[in-house]
Amino acid sequence: MGSTQPRRIEERIARELGLALALLAIALAQAALMPRLLGSTPNLMLLLTICQALIVGPANAARWAFYGGLALDLGADTALGVHALALLAAVLVTAPILARFSRGNWLLPLLGAMLGSLAYHTMLGLLTLLLVAPISPRVYLQVVALPSTILVLVPALPLFLSMRWLEGRRRGEVPVDVY
Amino acid sequence: MRDSLRNRPIKLPRASPYRSLTLVVALVLLALLLVVLDQAGMLGSTRAQIQTLLTPIMRALRQVGDGVNGVGQGLTEVTQLRDRVAALEAENSQLKASDLQIQALQLQLARLEAQLRIEKEKPWKLLGADISGRTPDGGRRLVMLAAGSQQGVKPGMPVIGREGSSPPSLIGVVETVGPRSASVLLITDFSSAVSAQVYQKDKIATGVVQGQWQVGSRLKLEGVERADPLVSGDVVVTAGLTARMDTALPRAAIPKDIPIGIVESIKVDGHSQFADIRPYVDPDRVSYAWVLLSQDE
Numbered sequence: 001m002g003s004t005q006p007r008r009i010e011e012r013i014a015r016e017l018g019l020a021l022a023l024l025a026i027a028l029a030q031a032a033l034m035p036r037l038l039g040s041t042p043n044l045m046l047l048l049t050i051c052q053a054l055i056v057g058p059a060n061a062a063r064w065a066f067y068g069g070l071a072l073d074l075g076a077d078t079a080l081g082v083h084a085l086a087l088l089a090a091v092l093v094t095a096p097i098l099a100r101f102s103r104g105n106w107l108l109p110l111l112g113a114m115l116g117s118l119a120y121h122t123m124l125g126l127l128t129l130l131l132v133a134p135i136s137p138r139v140y141l142q143v144v145a146l147p148s149t150i151l152v153l154v155p156a157l158p159l160f161l162s163m164r165w166l167e168g169r170r171r172g173e174v175p176v177d178v179y
Numbered sequence: 180m181r182d183s184l185r186n187r188p189i190k191l192p193r194a195s196p197y198r199s200l201t202l203v204v205a206l207v208l209l210a211l212l213l214v215v216l217d218q219a220g221m222l223g224s225t226r227a228q229i230q231t232l233l234t235p236i237m238r239a240l241r242q243v244g245d246g247v248n249g250v251g252q253g254l255t256e257v258t259q260l261r262d263r264v265a266a267l268e269a270e271n272s273q274l275k276a277s278d279l280q281i282q283a284l285q286l287q288l289a290r291l292e293a294q295l296r297i298e299k300e301k302p303w304k305l306l307g308a309d310i311s312g313r314t315p316d317g318g319r320r321l322v323m324l325a326a327g328s329q330q331g332v333k334p335g336m337p338v339i340g341r342e343g344s345s346p347p348s349l350i351g352v353v354e355t356v357g358p359r360s361a362s363v364l365l366i367t368d369f370s371s372a373v374s375a376q377v378y379q380k381d382k383i384a385t386g387v388v389q390g391q392w393q394v395g396s397r398l399k400l401e402g403v404e405r406a407d408p409l410v411s412g413d414v415v416v417t418a419g420l421t422a423r424m425d426t427a428l429p430r431a432a433i434p435k436d437i438p439i440g441i442v443e444s445i446k447v448d449g450h451s452q453f454a455d456i457r458p459y460v461d462p463d464r465v466s467y468a469w470v471l472l473s474q475d476e
Contacts, residue, residue: 028233031312031323032240041313059199066206070213074229075237076314077323077355077362080222081213088207124318131218132319133370143392144318 020067027071040144042151043117045072049087050094050116051156051163054108058095065091079131086123093119109160110153117152121145227357231327234360238311238325245466290467297339297347297469303434305339305469306330311360313463320368320392322351324468327359332470335432337417338363340465348438348459349373349417350468361470365462366439367392374418375400375439382407385418388439388456398440398456405447409454413442434474 027045034041045068053061069084076083094116101108125140216222294305308326326332332353340350351363352371364371371390376383377400384407386400400415419435440458447453 028237028240028312031314032237033243057199059202062203062206066210069210074226074233075312075323076319077230077312077321078314078319079214080217080226081210084210085207085214088203088210092203092207121318127214128318131214135369 016063019063020071023064023068024071024074027068027075031072031075040148040151042155043120043148044155045069045083046087046090046117046120047113047152047156047159048163050090050112051109051160053091053095053116054098054112054160055103055164055167058091061091061095062088079127082124082127082131085127086120089123090116090120103164106157109156112160113152113156114149117149118145121148227360230323230357231359234311234323234325234357237323238309241309241311241466293341294469297341301347302474303339303471304473306332306472307467307469308361310466310468319370320365320390320462321354322363322365322462322465322468324353324361324363324470325359326470327357327361329358331472332356332361333432337433337437337471339437339469339471340460340462340467342460342464345459346438347469348440349433350458350460350462350465352433353470363468365392366390366458367397367462373433373439374420375415376418376435377403377407377409377413377415377442379407379413384409385420388415398458400442400454400456401451403452403454405450405452407452409442409445409452411442411444413454415439415442415454415456432471434471437471 023045026048030041030044034044049061049065049068052064065087066084069082069087070080072078072083072087073080094112097115098108098112101111121140121144125135125137125145129135213222217226290307294307297303298305306326308324308330310322311325312323314321324332324338334353334356336353337349338351338353339347341347349366351365351368352373353361354364355362366373366388368390369392373388374385375388376385384403386403389399389401391397391399400409403409416439417433417435417437419433419437438459440456442454443457445452445454
């Protein structure tokens with residue numbers, strides 16, 4: 001009886017550590033492996049976090065955002081917490097706005113990726129403005145935010161469908177699509 | 180639903196909305212705290228230790244990623260794609276002729292030869308290193324170098340790159356240094372400003388080269404007096420003003436006469452001139468660079 005609680009805590013810590021390490025591996029791959037298109041790399045971490053928020057919910061996705069953001073900061077040598085805050089902003093904007101959409105709706109990942117990417121870049125731009133140097137919001141939008149958003153939209157649907165399928169299998173659900 | 184052994188209802192776990200909200204708010208606050216602590220320099224040593232562990236992994240990934248990057252860049256520019264195909268064909272024939280170990284040695288030899296050539300031409304002492312990582316988004320132009328304080332790298336040291344037949348040119352400045360890795364701010368980043376000069380017939384025009392990537396171009400030469408008219412094709416080199424002053428500033432190590440790029444177009448505004456600069460080396464394409472450790476006087 002007495003050993004149940006400690007085991008649960010240990011399991012939870014091991015799970016969190018596993019998640020953090022997996023996201024660190026993804027962040028390293030994103031920083032070092034992903035190809036550069038339109039001056040940016042497709043932001044896999046952002047897309048994973050948004051899909052997680054849409055499929056599982058904001059609380060779970062917030063953990064992904066935090067671990068993934070810290071991993072990106074380590075890989076990119078930006079101030080620790082900057083990417084975590086940007087990813088958390090993406091989760092906090094996307095999940096409540098799209099909460100009423102069915103997970104079976106194919107538009108959900110595209111809207112989610114668009115909203116999430118814009119929220120992410122707004123927060124990142126704001127933090128850059130505060131911590132690094134002044135930038136023009138209009139030009140930042142044109143040169144950084146919009147190309148990155150377009151790049152994120154391309155793999156949004158296949159990644160969302162894969163993650164939804166995996167989550168469905170985990171829960172034993174039958175997927176229903178709305179066209 | 181009932182527990183068949185104990186004959187009592189099973190309580191399914193339900194996520195409390197307050198607990199979820201608390202978790203999200205806690206993570207946001209924690210991230211904010213990390214930003215503040217990092218800005219205050221309190222996480223520097225921990226961060227350096229983690230990056231020391233990550234650098235070899237990123238270096239290995241980067242080598243794999245270079246091939247993928249080549250394809251991505253080629254897709255965006257047809258001419259680059261053609262050049263890349265030609266280079267890959269040549270490289271492929273070489274690969275067939277020699278095994279991987281010899282290739283690695285050849286690469287090392289080529290880099291050392293390039294370094295020796297540069298050191299023969301210029302009074303520089305260089306340290307070559309792989310570029311192990313880049314910023315994952317378009318917000319800033321930083322690269323991670325697989326060399327750090329253990330190899331003698333210090334903040335403020337200029338970083339040189341070479342591409343094809345270009346002269347060895349400035350691509351960035353070391354910003355922060357860990358034991359075995361260093362973060363380099365590329366000259367194309369909008370927060371990068373380097374004093375520069377253009378040699379003219381009987382005088383020297385001076386100005387500041389400002390990064391312009393986030394505002395749609397690459398480099399801009401600013402603050403050149405109108406009395407020193409710039410011409411398209413003029414060569415822009417570093418002025419080395421901070422190095423000449425010999426201050427104890429962390430960014431005082433850029434010597435003069437490091438090539439930067441060529442003047443492409445000129446605009447006149449009041450008493451000063453602005454010029455768009457085409458860098459000799461595209462920092463985004465460099466996978467190996469040299470840190471200028473010192474210069475013989």
